[in-house]
Amino acid sequence: MRWTLKEKPDVNIIRKLQEELGVSHIVAHLLVQRKIYNFEEAKNFFRPQLDQLHDPFLMKGMEIAVNRIEQAIQKQEKILVYGDYDVDGTTSVALMHSYLQEQTTLVSRYIPDRYKEGYGLSYQGIDFAFDNEFSLIITLDCGIKAVEKVAYAKTKNIDIIICDHHRPGNIIPDAYAVLDPKQTDCNYPYKELCGCGVGFKLIQAIEQHKNRGFSNLYNYLDLVAVAIAADIVPITGENRILAYYGIKMLNTKPREGFQALLKSQKKENYNITDVVFGLAPKINAAGRIEHALYAVDLLEETNEEQALSKAEKIEHFNEYRKTQDRRITEEALSQIEKFKEQKNYTTVVYQEDWHKGVIGIVASRLTETYYRPTLVFTKSGEKLAASARSVKGFDVYNALEACDDYIEQFGGHKYAAGLTLEEKNYLLFKNKFEKVVKANILEEQRTPEIAIDILLDFNEINNKLMRILKQFAPFGPGNMSPVFCTKNVYDTGFAKAVGKDKSHLKCEFAQEGSAVKFHAIGFGMADKLALLSDAKQVAIVYALEENHWQGNTSLQLKLKDIRPI
Template sequence: MEYKWIIREKADPKAVESLGKEINLNQTLANMLVNRGVDTFQKAKDFFRPDPDKLHDPYLMKDMDKAVERLALAIQKEEKILVYGDYDVDGTTSVAMFYGFLKQFYSHVSFYIPDRYKEGYGISEKGVRFAAENNFSLVVSLDCGIKAIEKVALAKELGVDFIICDHHTPGDILPPAVAILDPKRSDCEYPYKELSGCGVGFKLVQAFSDYRKEDPAKVMAYLDLLAVSIAADIVPITGENRILTFYGIEKINNNPRPGLKALILRSKIEKEIEISDIVFKIGPRINASGRLEHAKASVELLISDDLEDALARAEIVDTVNAARKNFDENITKEALTMIHGMEEIRHRKTTVLFKEDWHKGVIGIVASRCIEKYYRPTIILTESNSKATGSARSVFDFDIYEAISECSDLLEQFGGHKYAAGLTLSVANVPAFQERFEEVVSARINEIHMKPVLEVDDEILLDQINYRFFNILKQMAPFGPGNPEPIFCVNQVYAEDVRILKDKHLRFNVVQDGQETKPVCIAFGMADKNMYPDEIMYKMLNRKMRFDLAFEIRENTFRNNSSLQLYVKDIKFD
């Protein structure tokens, strides 16, 4: 895939110079910080030294007082409480956190995760009736519920109250719940709008813990779960999320709960955990049980308080994840074959594919894989419970949720974010939806959306790459949306000592005229990458052709010896 490089514009020179002097940084690093909105000494202090005392007062969230009051009443009257969450990572970590918190001091509490295949996303009628039939008079929903107007109304009829903790965008009408905690409510003045579903639940835990006059350390003990939800749900790691993630990652590395410790061991991660480890190794394992079987297994793993028990549960989850990978690979091949074989689809601005026997649990992953090959807004649909149900994924800076909203008259249900969404519709409406979605996207999408973008922080010289530079970059973590891992470029360089590793990766030293530093570069999966007709990357590098290089700086440790390496993001030849 060919990337369009966007090199960030230089920040205001006066602001860069001022910040550089105040905190003793070179112009490259000071420019990066100013471009990230860190342009004063105090902002730099807050950025490099996140302070948990600067977390927002949970009572600033609309309805927080009502939620605390109703929860307190339920405990006082010994009512049965049901903790209800979605089946993805955000939902299962939310349930594990809130259930674990209540279980410390209250025994009349259980949890419920809907079955992806029998009930679908969010609050289900089956879940509501389960609560009523089993005498649960209060349901706390996490990471779902903001659009469940009919289901919450049914619960009210059946004598079941709801406290909704959600972070998705509300509709024009809110459900008839006792309390609705969602910073995206138009009437909510909570200062930070980008919390994960688990993050909203955490604010309720904070408020209720304060009401009970609990030690704040008991609340902070759940930050490992919260960090996993923030990373896996791809919400911005800015503002309050940065503080929560910083301390959550610290807890994961120093004292994770048994369930996460077991997942780390199963993932064979033998270094400090980073956001990318959660996104690509830990998160998919938590997600796997909900994709193929039932997410209850993931919650039981995350609430386990015994490492031996957790290891046994993690092994089961890991086995399911291996099966998930197999489904994912096979369905992706089918989907790509469908696109390649139909000229009309191949030349569209969108991909919308439907096949009734595709596994519902992996269609979101398949949509992402299709975008890697055909870069455009993509929806993969399958049949479930006699309906077409699908997952949507978007491309750089294109709001797929808004585009789907324009087709709402053809849908029975939809929800999501700018870059990912879910939808349900009648099988008969699939062809009409394919056409309408193509029309809507074609009218909205720009040329910049149609090519993958690589955002480069700055052009540098190879001699700038040293441990002082790298150690400051490390302190900018945790990285994620809103604070991406720094990417740099060097221009007009060439390669020496080019080798192929494991038949597909490249290792070489990069050389720049006038510079002494010749760092090792690792280019994953690029050995036989086609660059031009009859040319592959390996041969072009071996001929010492000049190129521009985009990369991240990483530390490699082998036999107790550490060195800096460049992880190649892209190469552009002259």
């Protein structure tokens, strides 16, 4: 691990904010790092307001899209809500479909089969719309690169409204309306919405067009928050506001589907992390293992009994997904070990029987293990399909673009993408991808980094600090949970390996010159146990958290790394 201490903000700015807010220098320091410089900005950060959301009509194409939907409802046209099969896509479809259902009975849903149709707008989907007399398709979380598919829909007299957030290609599809804040000529103030966020802005615009307030939109905020968390988009600006209220709704008045899925987690309060690691994998499992419409059905269910029954099915898919995940990860690791002496800059593995729905998860695990841009391929019909994941700072989308002479189709983000290619091009692509990454990756991007916000002494940590830090949530990219470093600490003799496989580290730290002691937990860090023997002094990097045990609450350090001094 490479430890990096973030640049210390200007002392005068910290002091000014400290006085203005009446907070400690630590809190002021952390706020300035998040570009919060005065009382008003701090108020907006700690108490986000829904009236701070941008006017949806600032988004290019919004007025055209709203008018077309209004026309379709008035003329009793059939509308098809078309989405992707991941969490962002399924929440988007549940949001748009349930919203439009309140205004017309002539609306239906469509999500492509991951295995038969692949990602995004498909010819089969357009044919389904034509055969069933749908004259308007609204795509969600997909469509921005579907140039040929949109042209095909036009020949069938089907209008398409694209709601997407992925990076556009050089040519924008000739759709009836295109909503994507990442279009270069779109002046929408916030560019980082997820697909469900773009869908939410569309229904917000429809409500605004009808001169109605926000009251009809509250019920959709939990869907948007789950999509924001699962799609790992920055939790800044509008996303922070939407996530803040969506998580609040998840904790106070969750829809039946979420309630049914969360039962097994048994927590009083759920946060973004619970969504990312608890809720999202279950919702994703439907599209990975069977069909994503199972997830949409659950998310739209209003009957408690039915929701529990549907959630049980989803849990079953998720258990199967876990077994596949373990098997494929082991087989992929075994492949990599055979070639580890090559000292590659990339990880590219392929096995034709790997489950296509799980390769993205495996790619993430391999990236964590070897820390390099990673592609996991499997057979998909006559072609090979892959999921790509990247390391911090390296744009895997650009690297794939540089290899597009061997790729049939690809799309995605800076850190995650998907692609298909012909089997005969696999080795050619693999070699070129290695060359492109080797030529462009920086040396520091090849080592995982822990970015430290501030150095702390133990006597600066107290319950008041923890209460304020909790209000920094929701955490995520752009607003990560603060990371601290404390030097000259030692274990009080409590250190031991814990957990079923003894892979975790539990200890108690004291600091020289301080009477305060803190319990600490380091997941997957049992290999650091030897560093703590004989009360050796070490430096630790950690986040602060509350530990709830038998009705008592205490402060605990969640360890990220330990170094000898």
